[in-house]
Amino acid sequence: MATRKTAKKPNVSAEELLGYYRDMLLIRRFEEKAGQLYGMGLIGGFCHLYIGQEAVVVGLEAATKEGDKRITSYRDHGHMLACGMDPNGVMAELTGREGGYSKGKGGSMHMFSKEKHFYGGHGIVGAQVPLGAGLAFSDKYKGNDNVSFAYFGDGAANQGQVYETFNMAALWDLPVIFVIENNQYAMGTAQKRSTSTPDLYTRGEAFGIKGQTVDGMDVLAVKEASEKAVAHCRAGKGPYILEVKTYRYRGHSMSDPAKYRTREEVQKMRSERDPIEHIREMLLTGKHASEDELKAIDKEIKGIVIDSAEFAKASPEPALEELWTDIYAEAN
Amino acid sequence: MATEILMPALSPTMEEGTLAKWLVKEGDTIESGMIIAEIETDKATMEFEAVDEGTMGAILVAEGTEGVKVNAPIAVLLEEGEDASAAVASAPAPATEAPAEAPAAAPKSAPAAPIAPQANLTPDWPEGTEMKTQTVREALRDAMAEEMRSDENVFLMGEEVAEYQGAYKVSQGLLDEFGSKRIIDTPITEHGFAGVATGSAFGGLRPIVEFMTFNFAMQAIDQIINSAAKTLYMSGGQMGAPMVFRGANGAAARVGAQHSQDYAAWYAQIPGLKVAMPYSASDAKGLLKSAIRDPNPVIFLENEILYGRQFEVPVMDDFTVPFGKARIWREGTDVTIVSFGIGMQYALEAADKLAEDGISAEVIDLRTLRPIDYDTVLASVMKTNRCVTVEEGYPVGSIGNHISATIMQKAFDYLDAPVINCAGKDVPMPYAANLEKLALVTTDEVIEAVKQVTYR
Numbered sequence A: 001m002a003t004r005k006t007a008k009k010p011n012v013s014a015e016e017l018l019g020y021y022r023d024m025l026l027i028r029r030f031e032e033k034a035g036q037l038y039g040m041g042l043i044g045g046f047c048h049l050y051i052g053q054e055a056v057v058v059g060l061e062a063a064t065k066e067g068d069k070r071i072t073s074y075r076d077h078g079h080m081l082a083c084g085m086d087p088n089g090v091m092a093e094l095t096g097r098e099g100g101y102s103k104g105k106g107g108s109m110h111m112f113s114k115e116k117h118f119y120g121g122h123g124i125v126g127a128q129v130p131l132g133a134g135l136a137f138s139d140k141y142k143g144n145d146n147v148s149f150a151y152f153g154d155g156a157a158n159q160g161q162v163y164e165t166f167n168m169a170a171l172w173d174l175p176v177i178f179v180i181e182n183n184q185y186a187m188g189t190a191q192k193r194s195t196s197t198p199d200l201y202t203r204g205e206a207f208g209i210k211g212q213t214v215d216g217m218d219v220l221a222v223k224e225a226s227e228k229a230v231a232h233c234r235a236g237k238g239p240y241i242l243e244v245k246t247y248r249y250r251g252h253s254m255s256d257p258a259k260y261r262t263r264e265e266v267q268k269m270r271s272e273r274d275p276i277e278h279i280r281e282m283l284l285t286g287k288h289a290s291e292d293e294l295k296a297i298d299k300e301i302k303g304i305v306i307d308s309a310e311f312a313k314a315s316p317e318p319a320l321e322e323l324w325t326d327i328y329a330e331a332n
Numbered sequence B: 001m002a003t004e005i006l007m008p009a010l011s012p013t014m015e016e017g018t019l020a021k022w023l024v025k026e027g028d029t030i031e032s033g034m035i036i037a038e039i040e041t042d043k044a045t046m047e048f049e050a051v052d053e054g055t056m057g058a059i060l061v062a063e064g065t066e067g068v069k070v071n072a073p074i075a076v077l078l079e080e081g082e083d084a085s086a087a088v089a090s091a092p093a094p095a096t097e098a099p100a101e102a103p104a105a106a107p108k109s110a111p112a113a114p115i116a117p118q119a120n121l122t123p124d125w126p127e128g129t130e131m132k133t134q135t136v137r138e139a140l141r142d143a144m145a146e147e148m149r150s151d152e153n154v155f156l157m158g159e160e161v162a163e164y165q166g167a168y169k170v171s172q173g174l175l176d177e178f179g180s181k182r183i184i185d186t187p188i189t190e191h192g193f194a195g196v197a198t199g200s201a202f203g204g205l206r207p208i209v210e211f212m213t214f215n216f217a218m219q220a221i222d223q224i225i226n227s228a229a230k231t232l233y234m235s236g237g238q239m240g241a242p243m244v245f246r247g248a249n250g251a252a253a254r255v256g257a258q259h260s261q262d263y264a265a266w267y268a269q270i271p272g273l274k275v276a277m278p279y280s281a282s283d284a285k286g287l288l289k290s291a292i293r294d295p296n297p298v299i300f301l302e303n304e305i306l307y308g309r310q311f312e313v314p315v316m317d318d319f320t321v322p323f324g325k326a327r328i329w330r331e332g333t334d335v336t337i338v339s340f341g342i343g344m345q346y347a348l349e350a351a352d353k354l355a356e357d358g359i360s361a362e363v364i365d366l367r368t369l370r371p372i373d374y375d376t377v378l379a380s381v382m383k384t385n386r387c388v389t390v391e392e393g394y395p396v397g398s399i400g401n402h403i404s405a406t407i408m409q410k411a412f413d414y415l416d417a418p419v420i421n422c423a424g425k426d427v428p429m430p431y432a433a434n435l436e437k438l439a440l441v442t443t444d445e446v447i448e449a450v451k452q453v454t455y456r
């Protein structure tokens, strides 16, 4: 693993660093396990893994407070773990079981947690963007200082509703951070084949929305950018765009022939830019943690993930009556 | 302990595949994420990554082997310190743990009720209630104003709803009373503002979204159906979208194909939505108040031509009309005419003229299309033995088709004639006055249909 220079001395405690390491590792191991369960036929349909992008959501979450809201696409497992949702509930939803967050009725792409202010999990590319602005609208209407995070991909950035939303968010000063997770591909389409201008963070300029780009493989850089964006929104200055440059190691979904990029390209990213290796090294060289301490964390995470898989296998399939529930809410 | 590497399923439908190539050999060090093999299915060649780390202990399936079943062990991975003998001694392949049995037949949605259907005849307001004459437009405005007074989370957004006072003046006066925080002019951006409103409903508000007309809601239909209608189900009941999408629906007059379509049957098809399509002012008011209070997304289909019509509206502190309760406008014995929205105009006119010919028609206004009050329709058809449906929308896959099918299934033995569906013609709306008239359903067509089913 090549060493990277972090521009500034990180302004974070050892404890925080360890926390990020732990959160990112949990996502990585969880996703590896999900891939494994998919291979065993325990998870069906579409399953989009977040491996490689862990620093994005962990860095962004580092600047949040209770009450802040988040919403994303179908590539949502990492976001759920990072905002504190229970790995058991997430994994059991992946296996379509009663113990899942949506009682098995949503699946990998459609999961929610009211308690953690996680508003999904959306399968329609770009649809979460106006929805996320709507969440921000509700907080502004109620007069609190909560901020909403609307995550979307480089492919989604070409949807018309994104720009409709930019306009309204700017017009109404909505406290929403548009997080463009630029992993360079939309399925098999490299960004340069779909996008007339490469810099997605400038896409709000026409609406007067400030944007910046950040290295999404460096959790501290993401955290710093997130803090800046959050401060902007909380101060009532309207929306903010963060284009986070990242990379997905795995296929778009489980069934991806991977013919649109070379093995070398992926390998290079993994060996030179891996976000978890990066923080691991920071911890070790900065003497914030010993090999043994990190090993202990690895072990703890492994246990959590194994437990979640066991839970997801043991949880029964939903009762057949569930077919007919949750279609309409009862008036109270 | 040694771990078995199993043949992976690389797509939702894969059952077996070819192990095309091993990229590692026995004794190699394996890291998690490393590509260890290439697997071929009928659709594609895919790379297979290792999940765990260790040493490749034994390759169990040689490269080039075809028809390898998903989940069959293909190799054994050794942990640090283990030797190859562990591989050989490793446990036999565990069978897939996925529950395989086919689920028992799902419970039926509506078990056949042996009880005869009965119309709910409770009056919408108590006898002797003071009445006032109001247009549909005023009734709709009053409904919104009353609900906004009682719940501060209710707000109205749409094009021209505030300063302009509504493209059709439905929101007249609301900006003055409630201010720009709650009466919000939007840019012309239906897809976007339908999404923003839906997100705000997820966030706990109760938006009323006005579409200038429902023709423009086609740009927003993804948010209405995929986001607003389905989220409660997809979230296992955790969160939904308590909101109303309302506006003019159906043909106005002489505005051509793109501005003249009835979407009743489209939205009535969607589980998770409720759909109302009132005819009278009292129903417009009572149903809209119910819609705003409903914890589900409601499609509220108004009609430009009806906005200016006057009806009697009860003067009550809090007048609401429940969803799923049809209204019998006129009792009769010879035929049942079922309609809703502006179709009621033709139904009622036809019934008047038919009475002159000695044919007694019972006229039912469905009022809501999701839920539909099947019982009132069935009870009536069991009495009259004949039915004609009337609507302005396209004839294929219409509400009338659905009502006919329901009658056929639940009251077949009572029918003395096939049900006839009067609907708009199967053409885009023409502009020319004479052709437009021809494209719409007419009172004469309803009369003709009734004569046919009553064999007169």
Ligand SMILES: Cc1ncc(C[n+]2csc(CCOP(=O)(O)OP(=O)(O)O)c2C)c(N)n1
Residues within 6 Å of the ligand: A073, A075, A123, A124, A125, A126, A152, A153, A154, A155, A156, A157, A183, A185, A186, A187, A252
């Ligand atoms: C409206 C819509 N069009 C197409 C699809 C199919 N689709 C699913 S994901 C995807 C690519 C999106 O790429 P990107 O926004 O970059 O997100 P990423 O998968 O890289 O996280 C496509 C085309 C969809 N789900 N919704």
Ligand SMILES: [Mg+2]
Residues within 6 Å of the ligand: A153, A154, A155, A181, A182, A183, A184, A185, A186, A187
């Ligand atoms: Mg992408």
